[in-house]
Amino acid sequence: MKKKTIAVIPGDGIGREVMPEALRVLDAVAELHGGLKFDYTEFPWSCEYYLEKGEMMPKDGLDALSQSDAVFLGAVGNPKLVPDHISLWGLLLTIRRGFEQVINVRPAKQMKGIDSPLANPRDFDLIVVRENSEGEYSEVGGRMHSGDDEIAIQNNVFTKKGTKRAMEYAFELSRKRNSFLTSATKSNGIVHSMPFWDEVFQETALQYPDVKTDSQHIDALASFFVTKPHTFDVIVASNLFGDILTDVGAGIMGSIGIAPAANININGKYPSMFEPVHGSAPDIEGKGIANPIGQIWTGKMMLDHFGEDEIAQVMLDAVEDVLQEGIKTGDIGGKATTKEVTDAIVKNIQKRS
Numbered sequence: 482m483k484k485k486t487i488a489v490i491p492g493d494g495i496g497r498e499v500m501p502e503a504l505r506v507l508d509a510v511a512e513l514h515g516g517l518k519f520d521y522t523e524f525p526w527s528c529e530y531y532l533e534k535g536e537m538m539p540k541d542g543l544d545a546l547s548q549s550d551a552v553f554l555g556a557v558g559n560p561k562l563v564p565d566h567i568s569l570w571g572l573l574l575t576i577r578r579g580f581e582q583v584i585n586v587r588p589a590k591q592m593k594g595i596d597s598p599l600a601n602p603r604d605f606d607l608i609v610v611r612e613n614s615e616g617e618y619s620e621v622g623g624r625m626h627s628g629d630d631e632i633a634i635q636n637n638v639f640t641k642k643g644t645k646r647a648m649e650y651a652f653e654l655s656r657k658r659n660s661f662l663t664s665a666t667k668s669n670g671i672v673h674s675m676p677f678w679d680e681v682f683q684e685t686a687l688q689y690p691d692v693k694t695d696s697q698h699i700d701a702l703a704s705f706f707v708t709k710p711h712t713f714d715v716i717v718a719s720n721l722f723g724d725i726l727t728d729v730g731a732g733i734m735g736s737i738g739i740a741p742a743a744n745i746n747i748n749g750k751y752p753s754m755f756e757p758v759h760g761s762a763p764d765i766e767g768k769g770i771a772n773p774i775g776q777i778w779t780g781k782m783m784l785d786h787f788g789e790d791e792i793a794q795v796m797l798d799a800v801e802d803v804l805q806e807g808i809k810t811g812d813i814g815g816k817a818t819t820k821e822v823t824d825a826i827v828k829n830i831q832k833r834s
């Protein structure tokens with residue numbers, strides 16, 4: 482029996498509602514598989530925890546998490562009680578940076594049973610690989626003077642190491658899919674970092690002669706995500722470009738409530754972290770109507786990461802079956818509750834044994 486230990490952080494708001502549902506689905510596929518078991522350790526770190534203890538997680542929090550094979554996170558944030566920059570930096574970014582999760586992966590696909598806002602989505606199925614440690618989101622820069630003389634300088638930082646490892650990850654992923662990789666650039670407008678990005682892309686491509694490549698300026702690419710998303714497979718992008726592009730990806734799928742994400746540690750020193758794209762959704766908290774699919778699909782990405790491709794696929798197939806039966810939450814046009822959707826998915830999985 483293979484055992485995977487998972488650090489579970491439900492967090493705040495609907496994170497606490499969708500997390501137990503995703504664990505039920507994970508347990509159902511593990512049971513179907515027979516030879517796999519998940520061992521969960523739950524951590525109560527959240528805004529409530531902060532109000533009580535004065536910190537989002539204890540000082541030795543990362544040590545505690547480092548014992549696990551993966552971190553599974555719900556959502557963090559309760560803007561009425563704790564400013565977002567405290568909850569974000571005190572927990573999410575501490576984990577992402579501390580565990581060197583230098584790659585962010587976000588798939589987007591035309592899900593069966595969900596109406597895409599696109600009139601003709603043509604079965605798009607793509608993955609954005611986003612550089613997650615540097616680029617435009619650097620802390621280098623500063624502000625000086627005040628009033629009308631005030632100056633703000635924000636430096637972009639692109640290292641060869643950081644750029645190349647993101648690209649290599651994307652090339653490897655392309656090989657497992659359709660061997661087609663698009664690079665998001667802007668070398669016509671950003672004259673230092675983006676020509677560098679292009680050069681590293683061309684250089685890295687030499688290691689992968691079997692993968693077809695293309696390069697598109699980010700503005701055009703954002704528009705192509707809307708007009709012809711089916712023409713893409715894997716896309717590699719810098720931190721900021723990837724951030725924006727993945728939200729377009731979530732948008733064309735139909736709801737932020739279904740979009741999954743993974744923060745990947747590639748040197749094997751620390752666990753990776755899996756978290757849905759959505760936040761704690763205070764506006765629907767406690768109503769039992771949150772869409773659990775974002776968290777469930779995120780669990781599927783965790784299984785992919787463990788190399789359990791087969792049962793990972795079962796999870797997604799079960800989700801699509803249930804969507805096609807019309808069992809959906811309100812954000813995607815249905816009337817079902819969080820629990821009803823999960824019950825149907827679990828039942829669908831159990832039927833397969």
Ligand code: NAI
Pocket residue numbers: 495555556557558559560565573737738739756757758759760761762763764765770771772773775810812
């Ligand atoms: P949000 O993603 O929580 O909500 C945006 C809108 O989408 C809301 O109308 C919400 O009801 C809806 N929505 C989100 N997830 C849904 C789901 N599963 N089912 C149905 N509807 C869903 O973003 P918002 O409102 O900007 O942020 C709320 C809090 O969450 C803030 O404190 C923010 O900082 C935090 N946040 C945390 C993230 C994380 O933990 N990774 C990511 C994004 C926001």
Ligand code: MG
Pocket residue numbers: 724725728
């Ligand atoms: Mg974003």
